[in-house]
Amino acid sequence: MYSLYKTLLGDLADVLFPASCAGCNRALVRSEEVICTNCLTRLPRFDDSQELENRLAGRLPVAAIAGYLKYETGGLTQRLLHRLKYRGQRQIGLILGTQFGAWLRQQPFWQEVEAIIPLPLHPTKEKKRGYNQSALLTQGISDATGLPVLNDVVQRLRPSASQTRKSREERWHNVAGIFAVKDTAAIAGRHVLLVDDVLTTGATLEACGQTLLEAGAEKLSLAVLAVAM
Ligand SMILES: [Zn+2]
Numbered sequence: 001m002y003s004l005y006k007t008l009l010g011d012l013a014d015v016l017f018p019a020s021c022a023g024c025n026r027a028l029v030r031s032e033e034v035i036c037t038n039c040l041t042r043l044p045r046f047d048d049s050q051e052l053e054n055r056l057a058g059r060l061p062v063a064a065i066a067g068y069l070k071y072e073t074g075g076l077t078q079r080l081l082h083r084l085k086y087r088g089q090r091q092i093g094l095i096l097g098t099q100f101g102a103w104l105r106q107q108p109f110w111q112e113v114e115a116i117i118p119l120p121l122h123p124t125k126e127k128k129r130g131y132n133q134s135a136l137l138t139q140g141i142s143d144a145t146g147l148p149v150l151n152d153v154v155q156r157l158r159p160s161a162s163q164t165r166k167s168r169e170e171r172w173h174n175v176a177g178i179f180a181v182k183d184t185a186a187i188a189g190r191h192v193l194l195v196d197d198v199l200t201t202g203a204t205l206e207a208c209g210q211t212l213l214e215a216g217a218e219k220l221s222l223a224v225l226a227v228a229m
Contacts, residue, residue, distance in 0.1 A: 022083045022092055023076050034091045035080065040099070044070040044077060046227045055199070056222075060206050061213070063191065064109035064221040068100045071198050071226035081197060081226065084133050093133050097140020100225055105145050112191050113221060116141055117150045119196040119208055120179070122159040137225055138195045150192070153183045154212060179208045181215035191219035199224040 019028045023039035031037075046052075046067045053065060069077045084092040104110050118134040126132050135151065142149045158178045181187065192212060196205050209220050 022089055023080055033095070034089065035095055039076060039080075040095075042076065043099070044072070044075060046070045052199070052224075052227065056202050056206065059202070060209050061220070062209065062222055063112065063219045064107075066104060066107060066109075066221070066223045067199060067227040068103060068224070069096075069226040071228045077226045081133075084136070085129070085197075088130065090131055090136055093136025094140045094143070096225055097137035098144045099140075100137065100223070101141035101144025104141060104223060109221060110145070112219070113147060113193045114190045115148050115150050115187070116145075116193045116195055116223075117153055117187075117212070119194060119205065120154055120156040122156045125159060133197050134195055137197060141195065141223070147193075150183075150186050153186045154179055154181050154208060176207065178204070179211040181211060184215045187212060188216040189218045191221065192217045193221045193223055195223045195225075197224070198226045198228055200228045 019034075020026060021028055021032070021034070021036035021039055023035050026036055026038075028034075028036055046069055049065070049067075052067050056062065056065060071077045071081070080092050080096065083089040084096075116138050118132060118138040120126075121129070121132045121134075135149075138149050141147070156178060157180055194205065194209055194212065199205065205222060205224070209222065213220055
């Protein structure tokens, strides 16, 4: 009887205060959480691996690079990532990370990856936001794949690098020294996968990846949830 009341009260709460989808604002039905089924099935998939390789060509020796979604101005991916980064909706990171992980698991290169590392935020920024969105994505990927996460291996020493109107060499000097590896033993001789939320120029990812390789990682692969178009 109690559970019947609970169910009825739950239904009543859903009617009075319906949770809405983070992607389209439509009211969620009971089986849905945070993102509605319709939005999940129409996530704009990125499928141009050549474009990804071109974007980082010659800058960083990577074993593989994977991108999952297209990031377009005003698009669904942008709306979801905005909620994840600026509206405190952490579950979006776990949900999208799990979806990304389920796809990654089917890619051939995945068999070789030994551990996953989220691109770190600067501590000041992480404290302000309360979490690192890339760490949530990484947790989702780990949930879907069973691979270990190395959370405190690499540290961000400087908040950001401005990249506008700089030559490639100037850009490199600008990003050099942003990251430092705290625990070299954790990555020594291993194939690590570095995870970030959005790929634009790739300068930050490049700097972090370079730092991991210099500190002794055997191989580096990259996974970005979304690729800016
Ligand atoms: Zn929706």
